[in-house]
Amino acid sequence: MPNITLPDGSKRDYDNPLTVMEIAESIGAGLAKAALAGRVDGLLVDTSCLVSVDAEVAIITERDHDGLEVIRHSCAHLMAQAVQRLFPKAQVTIGPVTEDGFFYDFAFERAFTPDDLQAIEKVMGEIVKENLKVERSILSREDAIAMFKEMGEDYKVQIIESIPGEEDLSFYRQGDFIDLCRGPHVPSTGSIKAFKLTSVAGAYWRGDANNEMLQRIHGTAWGSKKDLNLYLQRLEEAEKRDHRKLGKHLDLFHFQEEAPGMAFWHPKGWRIYQAVQRHMRQVQDANNYKEINTPQLVDYSLWEKSGHASKFADEMFSVESDNRMYAIKPMNCPCHIQVFNQGLKSYRDLPLRLAEFGSCHRYEPSGSMHGLMRVRSFVQDDGHIFCTEEQIQAEVADFMDLLFLVYKDFGFDEVILRLSMRPEKRVGSDDLWDKAEQALKDALNATGLPWELVPGEGAFYGPKIEYSLKDCMGRVQQCGTIQVDFFTPGRLGAQYVAEDSSRKTPVMLHRAILGSFERFIGILIEHYAGALPAWLAPEQAMILNITDKQIDYCQKFEESLKNKGFRASMDLRNEKIGFKIREHTLQKIPYLLVVGDKEVENGTVAVRKRGGEDLGTMTFDDFCTHLSQDVANFGRSDSALMTENNSSE
RNA sequence: GCUCGCAUAGCUCAGGCGGUAGAGCACUUCAUUGGUAAUGAAGAGGUCCCCGGUUCAACUCCGGGUGUGAGCACCA
Numbered sequence: 001m002p003n004i005t006l007p008d009g010s011k012r013d014y015d016n017p018l019t020v021m022e023i024a025e026s027i028g029a030g031l032a033k034a035a036l037a038g039r040v041d042g043l044l045v046d047t048s049c050l051v052s053v054d055a056e057v058a059i060i061t062e063r064d065h066d067g068l069e070v071i072r073h074s075c076a077h078l079m080a081q082a083v084q085r086l087f088p089k090a091q092v093t094i095g096p097v098t099e100d101g102f103f104y105d106f107a108f109e110r111a112f113t114p115d116d117l118q119a120i121e122k123v124m125g126e127i128v129k130e131n132l133k134v135e136r137s138i139l140s141r142e143d144a145i146a147m148f149k150e151m152g153e154d155y156k157v158q159i160i161e162s163i164p165g166e167e168d169l170s171f172y173r174q175g176d177f178i179d180l181c182r183g184p185h186v187p188s189t190g191s192i193k194a195f196k197l198t199s200v201a202g203a204y205w206r207g208d209a210n211n212e213m214l215q216r217i218h219g220t221a222w223g224s225k226k227d228l229n230l231y232l233q234r235l236e237e238a239e240k241r242d243h244r245k246l247g248k249h250l251d252l253f254h255f256q257e258e259a260p261g262m263a264f265w266h267p268k269g270w271r272i273y274q275a276v277q278r279h280m281r282q283v284q285d286a287n288n289y290k291e292i293n294t295p296q297l298v299d300y301s302l303w304e305k306s307g308h309a310s311k312f313a314d315e316m317f318s319v320e321s322d323n324r325m326y327a328i329k330p331m332n333c334p335c336h337i338q339v340f341n342q343g344l345k346s347y348r349d350l351p352l353r354l355a356e357f358g359s360c361h362r363y364e365p366s367g368s369m370h371g372l373m374r375v376r377s378f379v380q381d382d383g384h385i386f387c388t389e390e391q392i393q394a395e396v397a398d399f400m401d402l403l404f405l406v407y408k409d410f411g412f413d414e415v416i417l418r419l420s421m422r423p424e425k426r427v428g429s430d431d432l433w434d435k436a437e438q439a440l441k442d443a444l445n446a447t448g449l450p451w452e453l454v455p456g457e458g459a460f461y462g463p464k465i466e467y468s469l470k471d472c473m474g475r476v477q478q479c480g481t482i483q484v485d486f487f488t489p490g491r492l493g494a495q496y497v498a499e500d501s502s503r504k505t506p507v508m509l510h511r512a513i514l515g516s517f518e519r520f521i522g523i524l525i526e527h528y529a530g531a532l533p534a535w536l537a538p539e540q541a542m543i544l545n546i547t548d549k550q551i552d553y554c555q556k557f558e559e560s561l562k563n564k565g566f567r568a569s570m571d572l573r574n575e576k577i578g579f580k581i582r583e584h585t586l587q588k589i590p591y592l593l594v595v596g597d598k599e600v601e602n603g604t605v606a607v608r609k610r611g612g613e614d615l616g617t618m619t620f621d622d623f624c625t626h627l628s629q630d631v632a633n634f635g636r637s638d639s640a641l642m643t644e645n646n647s648s649e
Numbered sequence: 650g651c652u653c654g655c656a657u658a659g660c661u662c663a664g665g666c667g668g669u670a671g672a673g674c675a676c677u678u679c680a681u682u683g684g685u686a687a688u689g690a691a692g693a694g695g696u697c698c699c700c701g702g703u704u705c706a707a708c709u710c711c712g713g714g715u716g717u718g719a720g721c722a723c724c725a
Contacts, residue, residue: 111653201720202652209722213652216720257716312725331725365650365723547682582686596684608685
């Protein structure tokens with residue numbers, strides 16, 4: 001008879017086989033009430049699962065991550081049940097768990113409206129109150145298909161038919177609702193306590209744009225009302241940080257109909273752009289990149305040669321002029337090869353690292369554009385390294401070192417690494433791919449960090465590493481990349497003279513650290529909630545006079561700061577000091593310098609930091625030293641700058 | 650590109666059975682010269698996204714377009 005080992009190591013003997021729920025009951029009534037599922041020898045199961053042999057058993061509650069997933073998955077079923085109660089004609093398809101909740105896709109004759117969502121939510125509440133038992137059952141494929149056919153659930157039939165293998169399938173029933181599902185699920189609908197439907201949108205059946213569009217209802221579910229509210233607050237916080245909102249509020253940039261997907265940068269936004277670019281230029285110079293600049297308009301034939309036209313013709317802007325077709329460059333690499341091709345190159349010239357802040361345009365699909373994050377006009381911190389096969393590994397390793405340093409400068413410590421391996425359709429020999437993939441793997445392993453291998457996702461010309469960073473909201477943003485390219489240099493005739501005087505084709509590494517400046521600045525704005533660290537802040541210090549008696553002094557102070565290279569301005573308006581402080585605090589300026597009669601008399605300014613901290617009075621030199629130190633610290637997250645965001649507003 | 654929303658003052662947003670519109674902030678003027686998150690008063694400000702249709706009459710209803718939001722698809 002079963003001897004059960006609990007997670008704390010304690011053991012219990014039972015006389016008869018019993019269910020997970022019965023084990024929970026034997027431990028305590030409270031635990032039994034909270035039990036959502038169980039883990040038996042590492043396997044996640046329903047609370048109704050019978051344990052008849054010795055096993056390690058854990059009771060899963062809302063406190064476990066797995067418990068949350070069970071709740072969300074069950075909540076998806078709950079929603080589907082509610083939808084079918086309200087709309088019997090709606091067909092169910094799939095309903096998986098997502099990072100913060102779940103969704104379910106439905107096929108229905110008309111679109112669901114926000115009002116429908118409310119009604120569905122209400123019915124969900126009713127089903128929770130009914131506390132329907134959730135029961136698992138097993139059906140053969142034939143029976144299952146017959147059942148769903150009779151129910152008119154065509155999509156379910158398709159799903160079952162596409163599941164490989166011959167085994168029977170598990171089903172979950174709660175009242176009048178039954179769904180194909182691996183499980184596990186909560187014991188009864190009453191276990192689902194906190195949920196909310198968040199949105200409805202279209203989604204293609206099986207994720208394929210050639211298929212019909214279903215309707216996806218998104219929802220979120222949590223173990224308690226409190227957790228749900230915390231999550232909703234997090235959403236609100238993300239909304240407050242939205243770079244589109246802050247871009248307007250802080251007067252950084254705008255978009256308008258005449259130039260969809262292309263930013264108009266305002267003076268303050270452009271200062272940020274310049275600061276970011278200045279930094280990257282300096283970093284590249286210091287690391288033996290040679291900056292170049294190439295045309296934005298290039299004859300279409302080059303894009304045909306490079307292979308881009310055949311694949312991306314629809315996504316390229318083109319211009320006809322003087323009976324010639326030009327494309328507005330969607331990327332810099334073909335142009336960089338043109339620069340490489342000028343003059344005979346020797347193996348001694350390699351590795352040759354070319355960099356360009358080149359303006360590129362891509363006709364992105366209208367529905368994909370999103371503020372600065374996805375635009376049609378952008379500039380990358382783009383670079384191409386021409387090297388030999390033997391040099392790949394060292395170049396990749398150097399690049400990674402640089403990338404980590406740069407991310408730290410911008411305040412990002414957590415980097416997520418992914419290696420995309422050879423796709424089915426590719427060029428180059430397997431031998432070459434083996435080498436390139438190995439080189440990237442070695443470089444990744446050398447970091448000592450975990451990385452993820454993604455099969456089949458590489459570019460057709462070579463494998464690539466993608467670097468994502470986590471912002472302070474925990475969101476993952478893909479930014480950097482390094483890609484090995486065996487293909488394009490040869491296609492565009494790049495060659496170098498090897499040691500044995502033979503002509504060889506160089507390998508090209510495409511690489512970017514930030515990705516596009518537009519997108520990266522969008523990420524920065526959201527990461528810092530608009531309160532950029534001093535080295536990036538468009539306005540570093542604002543001088544505020546108390547009365548107009550101090551105007552001369554303020555003007556001199558401002559001029560001196562500007563002469564030192566700081567970005568300073570003054571607000572001499574006839575307003576009360578409290579008003580000015582409020583206004584410039586809302587503009588998230590790092591330092592406010594208050595000047596009254598006292599300061600004029602002593603030759604100082606009263607320094608107030610963005611978060612409200614009073615640094616007392618300082619002389620011009622003292623303040624310059626302070627600000628210089630702050631600027632020199634960049635956005636390194638060990639500084640106090642991060643905490644100050646939360647206290648503003 | 651697809652599905653469903655949305656588009657009103659510089660900004661954030663109200664509004665109306667179809668009879669050409671309103672608030673707060675910002676802006677301008679006047680008064681006020683003040684010490685760390687909103688001084689008071691007055692004034693000005695609108696092609697209600699664009700093009701058609703219905704109607705005596707359209708910002709409102711209908712159709713189309715553009716932009717935009719959420720999601721899907723795409724992302725060299």
